[in-house]
Amino acid sequence: MSLGHESLAEFLCWQTLSAATPLMLAGIGELVGELTGVIDIGIEGLMLIGCIVAYTAAAATGQAWMGLGAAAAAGMASAALFAGVVLWGRADQIVAGAALNLLALGLSATLWSLYQNHCANLGLSTHLPRGAGYDLVAVPGLSHLPFIGPVLFDQYTLFYATLLLAVGIWWVLRFTRLGLMIRALGESPETCVACGIPVRLGRFLAALFAGGCAGAAGAFLSIMRTKAFAFDMTGGQGFMVLALVIFGRWAIGPLVLGCLFFGALNSLQQILQTTRYTLADPWMHALRSVPFEFFQMLPYVAALAALALLSRRHPGPRALGQPWPQEVA
Amino acid sequence: MAAPQAWFLARRTGRGFDWIVTLAQAVAACALVLALVLTGLAVVGYSPVAIVTRWACGAAGGVYPLTSSMVEACPLLLTGLAAGLTFRAGVLNIGAQGQFLVGAVTAVGLTTRWLPAAAPLVAIPLAIAAGALAGGLWALLASVLERYRAVPVVLSTILLNFVALYLIRALLHGPLQAAGTAAPQSPLIPARDWLGVLIPLSSFHWGVPAAFLVAVGFWWFNTHTTWGFETFAGGLNPAAANLAGIPVRARQFLIMFLGGGCAGLAGVFQVLGVTHFMTASFGDYGYAGIAVALLGRLNPLGIALAAIFFGLLDVGSQRVQESTLALPQGVADVVKALVILFMLLLGAYLARRHLQVTSLPEAAPPASAGAAGPPGSGN
Amino acid sequence: MIGSNVERQMTQAAFRRHRREALLLAVAALIALVAAVRPARATFKVALICSGSFTDGGWNQQGRAAIVRVGRQLHLHVSAVEHVSPVRAVNVMRDYLMEHYNLVIGHGYEFLMPAAEIAAEGGSTKFAVCGADQAQPHIATLAFDLAGPSYQLGVLAALLTKSGKLGFIGGQAIPSVVACYRGFVAGARSINPRITVAQAYTSWDQPALSRSQAEAFIQQGIDVIYQNVDAASRGVFEAVRRADESRAGQQSPVYVFGSNRNQNNNTTCGAFTPASAVIHMGLAFRRLVRAVQRGNFKPGVVPENMADGVCVAVLNPRLEGTVITAAMQRAVAHAAERLRNGKIRLR
Amino acid sequence: MLEWFDISKRFGAVTALQGVSFSIAPGSVGGILGENGAGKSTLMNILFGLLHPDAGSLRVDGRVVLVRSPRAARRLGLGMVHQNFKLVDTLSVLENIALAVGRGPGLIPRRRLRRQVQHWTDQLGWRLDLAEPVGRLTVGQQQRVEIIKALCAGGRWLILDEPTAVLTPQETENLLDSLRALARQGMGVIFISHKLAEVRQICAQVLILRHGRTVYAGATAGLSVQAMAQKMIGRSLEPLTRAASGAGPSPQPRLELRAVCAGGGRRGGETLQRVNLSLQAGEIHGIAGVAGHGQDLLVRCLLGALRPTSGEVWLDPALGHWRHRVWPGACIPEDRRREGLIETLSVQSNLMLKDYRRRPFSVLGVCRFARWRQRATELVERFDIRCRDLSAPVGTLSGGNQQKVVLARELADTPPLILAVNPTRGLDVGATQFVLRQLLAARYAGAAILLIHSDLDELLSISDRVSVLYQGRLQATAWPAASRDDIGRLMLGV
Structure with missing residues (x-):
């Protein structure tokens, strides 16, 4: 209606897809990394680095693609640091990931305040210039389809890219030898050695891919969806990504579904918060007396409930988090 | 998720705590990081000398700064224990933050609403016990979900953190809200229920030494009791431990409860000892505790040292900020992260060098049945 | 772990060899450090303590900018710290107390209790807290009451809206934000008693959340949004910009109001930001510093509202005459008049 | 011709191999014998490019070659079947083969691979479900996958590392037949083992290693099993005998399984069907059977990790009462590392x-x-x-x-009650003897021992009674006097 969405359902679907894009993108990267045996709990930090780098690069150059590219590159560079420490330095992956989170939090805050000082000294605005952010792109022709058009084909470029990436990665994992290599790396590195697949290089590349995805997801948050940077603006989304990869039992379909589910829950609670005022329904009216904190809690409680109902034990990739080559002790 | 139990602990399980080595590593890592960060700051235009002096004096240059640092270290130590104890038992408890908040809010509720008229001799121990109990039960929730509904603890604790956050916000906005204000905050706890201050004109309450005693207690628990042995063995290899008759699941429940209790205790000490009231934004000691635990190598004494280190860093950086240097607060986080990374690298490097030196004689096959094959022989 | 024995022996040996040197070095370093601390100068010293980030584009950034400006004008020694959680506030305030600061300002409601506690410990330092709504002994509470300006915005919103639905987004339900909501509702109801005002809370530093909340508002037909979310406000602006661009004049536009800072000239959707509720913190800080300097610092709630000129509604001059019609301007001015002379009493 | 000359390899101060030479002709089977640590695996890893020799050379068809990596080895036609299978459990048979055989990251040529596999399985008379995840296959089937993998990769020289360690007698026979068939087609097969009889049975040439040195290299024909054993371990092997005396089984059972049924949940898999079993003090009760026929469930039922769906486990009250999840006796689990x-x-x-x-x-x-x-x-x-x-x-x-x-x-x-599962798995001759002797000693001390073991020879050598587990049913309880072949047949359900 007002946003160009015919119905509430259409809006909910559109917003879910839009808001879940960074989760999906970072999730796909993390999934590939974990399939090769590298668990990077620093994904939150990588996203945050993506946010700040995308914003500053885009603002400084005035080019949106520079921001996106720089974010992906920065994500990869940070992931390379992590992977180097973990794969060649043989450090514990969890500890290194936690350190990466802390590093990113401090670094992004520092960079942002330096950037603001810099702008203040030069008398510049810290706002993102008009052309430096991405806008929604309606796919010609398709965006006029009923329901599907406004939901699926009026999104950000990175959404389309993520969708393609999801399908592509699914295809790669299912039908190509590269997919076999990825899964073998995390499941049985001994087999990879016997097959002549370089274990550490493979894992390194996967970690880089994960970093690139996370960086781009950060860019999505800062220069696409909000055109802003804020301290700690990822707000725990990286941790949700980790959870969703487990939730999806290391498979791409369930992972994407999980991201959409979580995104939908958040949209739903925000819509509920609104409709309790705007709809003249006695039930909705009764909802007004519910403290808003319970609405904010809703996605997390619902996710817990879903897990409790659906969860089944899945061990995950066998070599997940283990160093290679393994030491005797 | 069965995996973490094996992979998480596999590499940090030396005999006892080689504390001299670790300490040397820590010192070396700190020196390296300091050099790195100061160079970076100098490049950006800050004066390294001024920062270092200010930092060091602010964190440890006298009785008062030292007490500040210790007060800051207290919750870090307890939440670090919450993470460290459970990690050591093979349970990936990321939920110290939620447990911390739940503990704090319980203590506040007890002292301001539910038994405000009780004598302090009753109220304080009761608040401490109830806060720790609440934290422990909140942690147990994750264990129960894993036991009966197969929800991985990593996952449920992450989610429960958010649930706890909004829950305490709702409480502070509702039943626990102070009268006469729109602020989401509790009333002030009556002064007689505060933890006594040991050093006048500071916040050095007796919870701080108590926290260190708790750490020592858990060190003793880990190293000298059968339950400590059982949790460790169960964390390293649950299958083997189960087969040997160790009730792994029960010990995990126990340690989760104790860990959650520690985090809850951190919350209680913060409200009763430092802030004396509670607001909707109540610090993120729970998350910081994870880093502390990892830096302290999951050993309670190591965690105590790591907590002191973090406390010194935080208070020092605060003092740098308070001066006119206007150093962004983020720098402290960068320093912490780099120290952890460098320690990891140094530790791994040393371990590898000594592995090469010492592992070969081991592999020499004596003329006995079943001698080891040479390394890499795949036997 | 295999090597730890050897490792331990090696390190122990190294320790034994260099123990004395290391000790001496440490002592020397400590002495040098202590000597390097400069003695405090005898200027007027003022400190500002913030719980959020100086880069939040709102409350905290504004507070710091204001105190720095006042400091420059009055030649003060200014210190400002960010990311101080209320847990740590007691320590920080005591630091300032011990360094004999003349004035310490806690920039947020959460500093009221800690300030009261520290102030009770004595010392010459004066304490003030912004954004709280209660009095505490020894403390000056700068209420920064945006209820009045919000009332004016409510009047304007009720006149602007075509759908009869307004929305309010706050970062957290804290006194300064709740006051905004109450004022806004009262103002809107004064024009149209049946008007709907939806309220929702998101977060101070997650623009993405604020954006999706604003989208949910707009989807429900809300066409005037009043936000008080600081760093996250740009998410709201982005949602409004997108809504207005897609409407492209075919439907009635969506408007957004700024708060705390004058956000009328934001580059994202400035053309759809008719007004902001602004706090001139500098004014209040300057008055406060003057009071302390002159020795007539008075504890208690300082209303700091429209009457003082600290909290005002600022209309967007670029939209006056077009979006904001003369009738609307008159209505807003009338509301201001009645607020100022006490005809309307909020809260 | 596959030949190697004077191969030496040292790890620091340890000499793993010292001047080892051998050769094998296409169409023949050669054996390599040696205890654990004798250098067999090092030699194989060198052949396969996982390790590089300090000295010596390798010749394939008269050409001196350098094997830098497993990939290079495969290009030369060397196919390896490792003792610990190099298979990814979660991937299907076809995917495992594609992983090992294919090159580059591209599409999996499923049809071509299927044809290739079909070709070889037809030749060998095997049947393989290509879509089945490898983790669900029995060990014998996994080994077949490994062999097919090597053949599909164009292997002309097949190297098998301890291939019979986990197989039943019949499976072993099948394997040996298949290897002979492969040799007849012109493949060269290298058979690494410490099972002397098998080596004698199949290999024309043998290389015997001890502590990295060649002890014997030449024809098997003139060598008796005893002579081989002596060369291999450097001393003669005392035969393992059960003393005629000793307490002997007492009639009073210590443990009884009464019509125990278990397993067979939603996902199918193993089951136990009405298993009756009694265990008496002073006896070793052997359970033979191919892995995957219910041994796992039996063990888990006994250990209390699994509650039987029906039936009961009865325990001599003198040993304490049976509580869920607690095995009151000793347990030597199958996978000691896990x-x-x-x-x-x-x-x-x-x-x-x-x-x-x-x-x-x-x-x-x-x-x-x-x-x-x-x-x-x-x-x-x-x-x-x-x-x-x-x-x-x-x-x-x-x-x-x-x-x-x-x-x-x-x-x-x-302990009064012992459960031992494959206690000699992966051990060499000396260690195996030690383990078996310990079990016998426990038996004489009056323990009731349940021995679930896949090595039939060892099982028969120390058990007082042997039962066979086949598809979840306990077939028959035989005395060890019963012929080896009969038990083997029971294990295969024929």
């Missing part, structure tokens, strides 16, 4: 893993480490465990010594 030991924990702690909660090793929940040390020292001496010191992580010990740690912990106090 279930028997905690690898990163010290030898001492592993030795104390069961006794720690007893007095005097702990009092009121407080450990008394001096007592632990005392006890561990005693056990290390008694069971001849070779370790650097008591605080060495048990993972650094050799396989045989690791198993001794398990035995020492479980058998030290003559």
Whole structure:
């Protein structure tokens, strides 16, 4: 209606897809990394680095693609640091990931305040210039389809890219030898050695891919969806990504579904918060007396409930988090 | 998720705590990081000398700064224990933050609403016990979900953190809200229920030494009791431990409860000892505790040292900020992260060098049945 | 772990060899450090303590900018710290107390209790807290009451809206934000008693959340949004910009109001930001510093509202005459008049 | 012709191989014999490009070649079947083959591979479900996948590392037949083993290694099994005998399974169907059977990790009462690295893993480490465990010594009830003998022992009674006098 969405359902679907894009993108990267045996709990930090780098690069150059590219590159560079420490330095992956989170939090805050000082000294605005952010792109022709058009084909470029990436990665994992290599790396590195697949290089590349995805997801948050940077603006989304990869039992379909589910829950609670005022329904009216904190809690409680109902034990990739080559002790 | 139990602990399980080595590593890592960060700051235009002096004096240059640092270290130590104890038992408890908040809010509720008229001799121990109990039960929730509904603890604790956050916000906005204000905050706890201050004109309450005693207690628990042995063995290899008759699941429940209790205790000490009231934004000691635990190598004494280190860093950086240097607060986080990374690298490097030196004689096959094959022989 | 024995022996040996040197070095370093601390100068010293980030584009950034400006004008020694959680506030305030600061300002409601506690410990330092709504002994509470300006915005919103639905987004339900909501509702109801005002809370530093909340508002037909979310406000602006661009004049536009800072000239959707509720913190800080300097610092709630000129509604001059019609301007001015002379009493 | 000359390899101060030469012609089967640690695996890893020799050369068809990587080895036509299969459990058979055979990251040529596999399975008369995840296959089938993998990769020289260690007699026969068939087609097969009879049976040429040196290289024809054994271990092997005397089984059962049914949930898999079994003091009751026919369930039922769906487990009340989840006796688990030991924990702690909660090793929940040390020292001496010191992580010990740690912990106090699952798996001749002797000693001390074992020869050599488990049913209880072949047939259900 007002946003160009015919119905509430259409809006909910559109917003879910839009808001879940960074989760999906970072999730796909993390999934590939974990399939090769590298668990990077620093994904939150990588996203945050993506946010700040995308914003500053885009603002400084005035080019949106520079921001996106720089974010992906920065994500990869940070992931390379992590992977180097973990794969060649043989450090514990969890500890290194936690350190990466802390590093990113401090670094992004520092960079942002330096950037603001810099702008203040030069008398510049810290706002993102008009052309430096991405806008929604309606796919010609398709965006006029009923329901599907406004939901699926009026999104950000990175959404389309993520969708393609999801399908592509699914295809790669299912039908190509590269997919076999990825899964073998995390499941049985001994087999990879016997097959002549370089274990550490493979894992390194996967970690880089994960970093690139996370960086781009950060860019999505800062220069696409909000055109802003804020301290700690990822707000725990990286941790949700980790959870969703487990939730999806290391498979791409369930992972994407999980991201959409979580995104939908958040949209739903925000819509509920609104409709309790705007709809003249006695039930909705009764909802007004519910403290808003319970609405904010809703996605997390619902996710817990879903897990409790659906969860089944899945061990995950066998070599997940283990160093290679393994030491005797 | 069965995996973490094996992979998480596999590499940090030396005999006892080689504390001299670790300490040397820590010192070396700190020196390296300091050099790195100061160079970076100098490049950006800050004066390294001024920062270092200010930092060091602010964190440890006298009785008062030292007490500040210790007060800051207290919750870090307890939440670090919450993470460290459970990690050591093979349970990936990321939920110290939620447990911390739940503990704090319980203590506040007890002292301001539910038994405000009780004598302090009753109220304080009761608040401490109830806060720790609440934290422990909140942690147990994750264990129960894993036991009966197969929800991985990593996952449920992450989610429960958010649930706890909004829950305490709702409480502070509702039943626990102070009268006469729109602020989401509790009333002030009556002064007689505060933890006594040991050093006048500071916040050095007796919870701080108590926290260190708790750490020592858990060190003793880990190293000298059968339950400590059982949790460790169960964390390293649950299958083997189960087969040997160790009730792994029960010990995990126990340690989760104790860990959650520690985090809850951190919350209680913060409200009763430092802030004396509670607001909707109540610090993120729970998350910081994870880093502390990892830096302290999951050993309670190591965690105590790591907590002191973090406390010194935080208070020092605060003092740098308070001066006119206007150093962004983020720098402290960068320093912490780099120290952890460098320690990891140094530790791994040393371990590898000594592995090469010492592992070969081991592999020499004596003329006995079943001698080891040479390394890499795949036997 | 295999090597730890050897490792331990090696390190122990190294320790034994260099123990004395290391000790001496440490002592020397400590002495040098202590000597390097400069003695405090005898200027007027003022400190500002913030719980959020100086880069939040709102409350905290504004507070710091204001105190720095006042400091420059009055030649003060200014210190400002960010990311101080209320847990740590007691320590920080005591630091300032011990360094004999003349004035310490806690920039947020959460500093009221800690300030009261520290102030009770004595010392010459004066304490003030912004954004709280209660009095505490020894403390000056700068209420920064945006209820009045919000009332004016409510009047304007009720006149602007075509759908009869307004929305309010706050970062957290804290006194300064709740006051905004109450004022806004009262103002809107004064024009149209049946008007709907939806309220929702998101977060101070997650623009993405604020954006999706604003989208949910707009989807429900809300066409005037009043936000008080600081760093996250740009998410709201982005949602409004997108809504207005897609409407492209075919439907009635969506408007957004700024708060705390004058956000009328934001580059994202400035053309759809008719007004902001602004706090001139500098004014209040300057008055406060003057009071302390002159020795007539008075504890208690300082209303700091429209009457003082600290909290005002600022209309967007670029939209006056077009979006904001003369009738609307008159209505807003009338509301201001009645607020100022006490005809309307909020809260 | 595949030849190697004067191969030497050292690891630091340790000589793994010293001037080893051998050759094998296409169309023949050559054997390599040696104990664990004799250098067999090192030699194979060198052939396969995983290790590089310090000296010596390798010639394929008269050309001197350098094998830098497994990939290069494969290009030369060397196909390896490792003892620990190099298979990814979660991938299907076809995917595993594609992973090993294919090149580059591109599409999996499913049709071509299927044709290739079909070709070889037809030749060998095997059947393989290509879509089945490898983790669900039996060990014998997994081995076939490994062999097919090597053949599909164009292997002309097939190297098999201890291929029969986990197979039943019939499966072993099948394998040996298949290998002969392959040799007839012109493949060269290298058969690495320490099972002398098999080597004698199939190999024309044999290379016997001891401590990295060649002891014998030449034809098998003139060599008796005893001579081979002597060359291999450097001394003659005492035959393992059961003393005629001894307590012998008492009629009173210690443990009984009464019509126990288990398993067979939603996902199918193994089941146990009305298993009746009794175990008496002073006997070793052997359970033979191909892996995957219910052994796992049986073990889990006994250990209490699994509640039987029907039937009951009865235990002699004198041994304490049967509680869910607690096995009152000793247990030597199949996978000692996963279930028997905690690898990163010290030898001492592993030795104390069961006794720690007893007095005097702990009092009121407080450990008394001096007592632990005392006890561990005693056990290390008694069971001849070779370790650097008591605080060495048990993972650094050799396989045989690791198993001794398990035995020492479980058998030290003559437990009344012992459950042993494949206790000699992965051990060499000497260590195997040690384990079997310990079990016999326990039997004479009056223990009731349930031995679930896949090596039929060893099982028959020490059991008093043998039952066969086939598709979840306990077939028949035979006395060891029954012929080996009969039991083998029962194991295959024919």
